[in-house]
Amino acid sequence: MKFGVVVFPGSNCDADCLHAIKVVTGQPAEYIWHKAGSVEGYDCIVLPGGFSYGDYLRCGAIARFSPVMAPVIEFARKGGLVLGICNGFQVLTEAGLLPGALHRNKNLSFLCHDTYLRLENNSTPFTTLGNLGSVMKVPIAHGEGNYYVDSETLKQLEENNQVVFRYCTKEGEITPEANPNGSLNNIAGICNEQGNVLGMMPHPERCAEEILGNTDGQVIFKSLLAAWQRRCG
Amino acid sequence: MFQAKIYVTLRKSVLDPQGNVVRKSLFALGYDNVPEVRIGRYMVVDIEAADRDAAEKQVRDMCDKLLVNPVIEDYTFELVEV
Numbered sequence: 001m002k003f004g005v006v007v008f009p010g011s012n013c014d015a016d017c018l019h020a021i022k023v024v025t026g027q028p029a030e031y032i033w034h035k036a037g038s039v040e041g042y043d044c045i046v047l048p049g050g051f052s053y054g055d056y057l058r059c060g061a062i063a064r065f066s067p068v069m070a071p072v073i074e075f076a077r078k079g080g081l082v083l084g085i086c087n088g089f090q091v092l093t094e095a096g097l098l099p100g101a102l103h104r105n106k107n108l109s110f111l112c113h114d115t116y117l118r119l120e121n122n123s124t125p126f127t128t129l130g131n132l133g134s135v136m137k138v139p140i141a142h143g144e145g146n147y148y149v150d151s152e153t154l155k156q157l158e159e160n161n162q163v164v165f166r167y168c169t170k171e172g173e174i175t176p177e178a179n180p181n182g183s184l185n186n187i188a189g190i191c192n193e194q195g196n197v198l199g200m201m202p203h204p205e206r207c208a209e210e211i212l213g214n215t216d217g218q219v220i221f222k223s224l225l226a227a228w229q230r231r232c233g
Numbered sequence: 234m235f236q237a238k239i240y241v242t243l244r245k246s247v248l249d250p251q252g253n254v255v256r257k258s259l260f261a262l263g264y265d266n267v268p269e270v271r272i273g274r275y276m277v278v279d280i281e282a283a284d285r286d287a288a289e290k291q292v293r294d295m296c297d298k299l300l301v302n303p304v305i306e307d308y309t310f311e312l313v314e315v
Contacts, residue, residue, distance in 0.1 A: 057299070099304075104251060106248070106250050107250070146250075182248065
């Protein structure tokens, strides 16, 4: 299985993602420059965190029109696996691959700390090895992670089981206090209807190794490999 | 040449955390008659176009494609010949 990590000008979690993928899955991973005209040969595309184009205009708004995004969108529409983390999630919503938008955190602060996430859907290729309802500790680092979507679409998201992660307490309770940024329904990550595109604000690549003191993020990369092996291996 | 003055604001249904903080700050300064503040973005875009209709159409296209995110934002604009 071959992973590609897209590098936009201003991406700054690209190296962490590449490293985590290689260490956790043992599979090859390469950078894809944002000017690339094709994503052929890759089995999973990762849009990493950072501040693409300096977050000018809106987070992800300029990156969404990078040359590489046309083939990424085509890849996703054909069922290809696409994972957007933090700024990558923002790019995916701007690109229309995921519904909704990420806007300014409710308390206006840039938040950089661990959060607890409850796994709400373990039937996606990104979470297949996780236990439904289990709690993961994963750090966030963002100023604009406040998930918003119109009420009709929110209802559809919930009905289709597209909410994959919700901010929760250590014990797994979904409370307003456990919601760091004001996201509707404590949403931390969602997938598209087909389940092949996932966007999440927390950073699994920052908690995927023993040496970092937390390996809760591994499950996402391991799940991707398991799902791919089941499909192609 | 035309100049578009574009005002982008958060949609009514979207909470505006910045606006809320500014409203509270105004209240602290004694402005207790301000029920709401909404903060947005103002853009000035110069456009070379044959006529007003063409310029207006382009402004709408630009807003719909890039300048505005319709999920959370609304916009209005004025177009002047310069």
